Amino acid sequence: xxxxxxxxxxxxxxxxxxxxxxxxxxxxxxxxxxxxxxxxxxxxxxxxxxxxxxxxxxxxxxxxxxxxxxxxxxxxxxxxxxxxxxxxxxxxxxxxxxxxxxxxxxxxxxxxxxxxxxxxxxxxxxxxxxxxxxxxxxxxxxxxxxxxxxxxxxxxxxxxxxxxxxxxxxxxxxxxxxxxxxxxxxxx
Numbered sequence: 001x002x003x004x005x006x007x008x009x010x011x012x013x014x015x016x017x018x019x020x021x022x023x024x025x026x027x028x029x030x031x032x033x034x035x036x037x038x039x040x041x042x043x044x045x046x047x048x049x050x051x052x053x054x055x056x057x058x059x060x061x062x063x064x065x066x067x068x069x070x071x072x073x074x075x076x077x078x079x080x081x082x083x084x085x086x087x088x089x090x091x092x093x094x095x096x097x098x099x100x101x102x103x104x105x106x107x108x109x110x111x112x113x114x115x116x117x118x119x120x121x122x123x124x125x126x127x128x129x130x131x132x133x134x135x136x137x138x139x140x141x142x143x144x145x146x147x148x149x150x151x152x153x154x155x156x157x158x159x160x161x162x163x164x165x166x167x168x169x170x171x172x173x174x175x176x177x178x179x180x181x182x183x184x185x186x187x188x
Contacts, residue, residue, distance in 0.1 A: 002052050010055050011040050018063055021143045024132050025067050035070050039063040060144065060158040123186055130180045134173050141169035142177075 015036070022032035039062045047058050131139060137159070144155040145166070155170075156163045181187070 006052055007048050024139055035066045039066045057154055064158055130177050138169045138173035141166050142173035145170050
């Protein structure tokens with residue numbers, strides 16, 4: 001039987017990656033945070049009694065469904081609010097930069113030169129911007145396979161599609177990323 005600490009540790013371990021994946025999908029930090037929190041609460045309320053080995057797939061499925069629900073709600077809201085938008089002011093003054101807020105992985109303990117660090121950060125920014133430009137299904141398959149490190153079967157289960165579709169989406173994503181990055185002068 002899983003304890004509250006096990007659940008808390010699991011949620012802490014997936015929090016940042018899940019947030020970033022959701023931001024890529026919805027392109028709105030606040031909405032992504034809401035989706036992530038709702039998904040975590042849903043896992044805790046409904047599946048805390050499940051074996052801990054089942055949590056990663058359950059959580060990713062809950063997160064995917066919550067993201068799709070958000071898109072459905074946005075479509076309805078946009079249809080209703082479209083005519084009212086002329087009456088609202090546009091104040092996007094407080095911008096939150098996710099890339100500045102997330103901590104970078106630093107295993108070098110200062111061995112990296114400043115020029116190397118800047119170069120690495122610039123390349124990572126380019127890669128992240130190219131990932132954000134991928135079509136939604138390709139991006140989701142790519143992030144689940146290579147970011148979350150799920151195998152093909154687990155990714156197919158989370159995405160609700162066949163394993164062949166996962167392989168196709170991943171292949172297309174990798175080829176698109178490689179082409180885009182080569183065009184910007186970045187090669188493996």
